[in-house]
Every structure is written in structure tokens, then in C-alpha cells.
Amino acid sequence: MLSRLFSAVRCSVTRHTQESPFIVRVTRKAEAEPQEQYRPGGYHPISIGDVFNERYCVVEQIGWSFYSTVWHVEDFLTQSRAAMKVIASRITKNKAGWDERGCMIALRDQNPQAPGHGHICQLFDTFMVDGPNGRHICLIIEIMGPTVLDIYCCSPRSGFKFLPLFLVKRISQHVLLALQYMHETCNIVHTDIKGNDIFMTGIPSTPVLPEMLEITDHAFKTTTFKLGDFSKASRMSNRRVKLIQPTTLRAPEVLVGAEWDVKADIFNLGCLIYELVCHVPLFNPEWNKEKTGFDAPQTHLAQMIALLGKFPQSLLTKGTATENYFDSEGNLLKGSGEYKMTLHKLLSCTPYSWKELTSMVDFLSKALIIDPVERWSASQLLAHPWLQDVH
Incomplete structure (x- = not known):
């Protein structure tokens, strides 16, 4: 919904x-x-x-x-x-x-x-x-409460920069549980995970649509987050659409036109978690395009490679759009060396402890692996130490 x-x-x-x-x-x-x-x-x-x-x-x-x-x-x-x-x-x-x-x-x-x-x-x-x-x-x-996007949108308007870590972890764990069920039991890919598709439950109770909702620490710590809006969901046996996902959250295999599967959801979620943590998108395909002359996919790929490393040849050979962006050696035709960044450096702006930061970087790096074959599954990510203190 x-x-x-x-x-x-x-x-x-x-x-x-x-x-x-x-x-x-x-x-x-x-x-x-x-x-x-x-x-x-x-x-x-x-x-x-x-x-x-x-x-x-x-x-x-x-x-x-x-x-x-x-x-x-x-x-x-x-x-x-x-x-x-x-x-x-x-x-x-x-x-x-x-x-x-x-x-x-x-x-x-x-x-x-x-x-x-x-x-x-x-x-x-x-x-x-x-x-x-x-x-x-x-x-x-089932009727649902506010979305993660609603919670996220509160932050900039009050000057609050970062969501509490307990909340980001709870959202991450609950969505991964939903994806574990979708992917491993039902063979269904969501393909469009974003903040307004993740809902709180039990809020509000009565009346159903109050003019003002006040959501407290206790509510955030006890609510169940649910994944919804399956209007773009696809069975693995019936993947008719090639271009999926919100633009800034798009997986590498989708960008190069290769066949996608359940792992595309994992990359999508990894990008979204970063955005919830840092309050800015991980990738910005429109960045400085007037100056660089790059189109959105070229910028996106350049940023992705700078942050996560090179595309494996095994993935590039499967992409119908690969030749638009890469040469025969797997190097970018445009944008190579344009960006320099690491996840650790990007996340260092957060107020979290060094221990938490290191664990978060490791967690996200497993969700954001370029090669979907190597990218961790929902079950693997649920077992990662970063989520072990979620109650």
C-alpha cells in the first residue's frame, strides 16, 4: 500500500x-x-x-x-x-x-x-x-501507522541530524526478516524498497487518523516495522521488468542491464540504511552533471566504483548496457577517478562510537557488494554482529 x-x-x-x-x-x-x-x-x-x-x-x-x-x-x-x-x-x-x-x-x-x-x-x-x-x-x-519516511522527514525540520541507532537497527532487522521470508520462502523480490513502504504498526490505535501523532521512545522500541506496497513486486519466475528500484537505490546489476534477482533488494536496502543513518543518499546520480557532462548512470557508476570497487568481468559480460559505460577491459569510459571515498569516511560524520561505526561499516559493506553472487543474503545479514543487540 x-x-x-x-x-x-x-x-x-x-x-x-x-x-x-x-x-x-x-x-x-x-x-x-x-x-x-x-x-x-x-x-x-x-x-x-x-x-x-x-x-x-x-x-x-x-x-x-x-x-x-x-x-x-x-x-x-x-x-x-x-x-x-x-x-x-x-x-x-x-x-x-x-x-x-x-x-x-x-x-x-x-x-x-x-x-x-x-x-x-x-x-x-x-x-x-x-x-x-x-x-x-x-x-x-491491515491498516498501518506512520512510515519510516515520516520519521525521517522530521529530522531536518528540527535540526536533528541523526536517527537514534537503536531505531535504525530495529528498522533494518525487521525489514531483513521480511526479505528473508520473501526471498527464501516465497521467491518474491520487492524491487522498490523505500522509506514510505516501511510502516509502523499499532500507531495510531484510536482514533485511526488523528491530526497529530506523538511517537515516543517506548513506541519506537516496541513497534513492529512491516514492509508493504507490493505493487512492483515480482516472482522470480516472472521477472518481466528490466529497470527496477528507486534511482538512487538502484543495484549495480540493474545499472548495467544484467539479470537481477533477490540480491537487488539487499543492495537497495543497504543504500536506504545508509540514508537513514546519514540523512543523505549514498549515491547522487545528478551530482555536478552540468560541469562533468555525465549522464545519471555514468555518474552513478563512477560513484559506485569509487566507493565499492570495480565491477567483476563476470557481471559486465551479462549486462546489455555494459558497452555504454565500460571498455573491453572493464574500465569506465567516463568518470574513472572522478570520485574518492570510503564508507568509513562517509560514516565518520555520525555521532556513533568507533566500535559501532566499525561494525556498521562492515555490515553495510556486506550488503553493498558489487557482485550480486557475493553479496550477502538477508539471512546472513540478520546474523551479523551489528544487529545482535536489537531487542
């Missing part, structure tokens, strides 16, 4: 020290979906009080994306609340919606006893609805 409930927020945060707890205050600010999408092939028109499938009564809207609208509903049958995602008709028609539905059913049913199952946003029910704009898949899913 891609919720924009908190996508335009005013936030404040109390600096986390030994003397004061880490408190985030998120102010809700509604953002309307584009009305021009209510047309054939687009959104299904929905009003408060509408009843779907003879049991789900619409209470209010809680989000939208260009592919769907998301609503808070009350279930007459179970007397519980849920979120209803109504997928645009054109997405239903071109089968992308069916892929999302199929992945969510598999994630729900494959092994509910697996440790990572509880870190997946769960599907409760699914049905079809016909309307003036076409046919739509409806997904009834």
Missing part, C-alpha cells in the same frame, strides 16, 4: 540524548489525489459510507498513488478496521494489479509461522468491483 497520508507533513522532534527521549510529532496534512484520474482506465469513484462486497464500509480516505486509492474501512462481519486499496482500472487490465494480488496471496499463505511473516503487510481479502471507469481489483489489507 502506498499511502500519502503523511507525505506532506510538518514535524518536530526532540533530540535524542541520554537525558531526553526521542519523540517525533507528526502533523497530518491531507493531499488530494489528481481528479483527472477519475476517468475510464483510472480510479473508481468512492464516497464515505459506500459499502463494498456487502461488508466493508468506507470511513475515510487515507492515501493514494497514481495506480490506486486507499481507504479506511470498517468490516461489518468481523467488527474490525482495515485498509482497502482499489487499483486503477488500467492497472487491473494490464495484469500488474494481478501480479500484486498474487504476490500478496503468496506472502500471506506460504508459511504464516515463518519469523518474517509478521513483518509483511498482510492481505485479508480480495475481490473485484465494476464501475464507470472499468473493472478494479480491491485489496483489503
Whole structure:
């Protein structure tokens, strides 16, 4: 589910020290979906009080994306609340919606006893609805709280630069548990892991959508983070899309056009964890492009090689775009030597202890290995010492 409930927020945060707890205050600010999408092939028109499938009564809207609208509903049958995602008709028609539905059913049913199952946003029910704009898949899913992006967005507005380490570690562990289940049990790749796809649970409780949310240390230390929005998820047996992932979080194999697998999610997550720690993206493909004349992939690859080392020939030979950026010896055509950096130096700006910094660098270096064959899996990263003190 891609919720924009908190996508335009005013936030404040109390600096986390030994003397004061880490408190985030998120102010809700509604953002309307584009009305021009209510047309054939687009959104299904929905009003408060509408009843779907003879049991789900619409209470209010809680989000939208260009592919769907998301609503808070009350279930007459179970007397519980849920979120209803109504997928645009054109997405239903071109089968992308069916892929999302199929992945969510598999994630729900494959092994509910697996440790990572509880870190997946769960599907409760699914049905079809016909309307003036076409046919739509409806997904009834558990209603979630604020996202990691909401927490992250509080920081710059108050001058707080770094999230508490306990919080970054908890988020990392919970998402890795979700990926362990997705990758190793269900053979599904998320392909689009970002801050607004990782949700807190249990917050808020009642009312469901307060104008102001105050999230305390205790809530952060006890909440379960869940991975959601499977609109771009792909089964390993059905990888139709070549270009995946948010641009700045894109894996090396994707940049060169090689076949990707579950390890692309790991690299994506490694980049995201760095961003949560340092509050800036690890890679910036648009950096100084007016001066260098490089396009975004050239800059991205130059930064990646400077930080993580050379691409192995075994990976380059598999890439359909390799010849656009590399010569026959595996050297960059443009950008070689343009950047000089190390993970340790980049992370040295954080206020964490030398011991924590060293362990974090080692953890991230295992997630950010250029060669996906050598890159650590979710299970391997979960066993890394950096995550062993997460409670």
C-alpha cells in the first residue's frame, strides 16, 4: 500500500540524548489525489459510507498513488478496521494489479509461522468491483501507522541530524526478516524498497487518523516495522521488468542491464540504511552533471566504483548496457577517478562510537557488494554482529 497520508507533513522532534527521549510529532496534512484520474482506465469513484462486497464500509480516505486509492474501512462481519486499496482500472487490465494480488496471496499463505511473516503487510481479502471507469481489483489489507519516511522527514525540520541507532537497527532487522521470508520462502523480490513502504504498526490505535501523532521512545522500541506496497513486486519466475528500484537505490546489476534477482533488494536496502543513518543518499546520480557532462548512470557508476570497487568481468559480460559505460577491459569510459571515498569516511560524520561505526561499516559493506553472487543474503545479514543487540 502506498499511502500519502503523511507525505506532506510538518514535524518536530526532540533530540535524542541520554537525558531526553526521542519523540517525533507528526502533523497530518491531507493531499488530494489528481481528479483527472477519475476517468475510464483510472480510479473508481468512492464516497464515505459506500459499502463494498456487502461488508466493508468506507470511513475515510487515507492515501493514494497514481495506480490506486486507499481507504479506511470498517468490516461489518468481523467488527474490525482495515485498509482497502482499489487499483486503477488500467492497472487491473494490464495484469500488474494481478501480479500484486498474487504476490500478496503468496506472502500471506506460504508459511504464516515463518519469523518474517509478521513483518509483511498482510492481505485479508480480495475481490473485484465494476464501475464507470472499468473493472478494479480491491485489496483489503491491515491498516498501518506512520512510515519510516515520516520519521525521517522530521529530522531536518528540527535540526536533528541523526536517527537514534537503536531505531535504525530495529528498522533494518525487521525489514531483513521480511526479505528473508520473501526471498527464501516465497521467491518474491520487492524491487522498490523505500522509506514510505516501511510502516509502523499499532500507531495510531484510536482514533485511526488523528491530526497529530506523538511517537515516543517506548513506541519506537516496541513497534513492529512491516514492509508493504507490493505493487512492483515480482516472482522470480516472472521477472518481466528490466529497470527496477528507486534511482538512487538502484543495484549495480540493474545499472548495467544484467539479470537481477533477490540480491537487488539487499543492495537497495543497504543504500536506504545508509540514508537513514546519514540523512543523505549514498549515491547522487545528478551530482555536478552540468560541469562533468555525465549522464545519471555514468555518474552513478563512477560513484559506485569509487566507493565499492570495480565491477567483476563476470557481471559486465551479462549486462546489455555494459558497452555504454565500460571498455573491453572493464574500465569506465567516463568518470574513472572522478570520485574518492570510503564508507568509513562517509560514516565518520555520525555521532556513533568507533566500535559501532566499525561494525556498521562492515555490515553495510556486506550488503553493498558489487557482485550480486557475493553479496550477502538477508539471512546472513540478520546474523551479523551489528544487529545482535536489537531487542
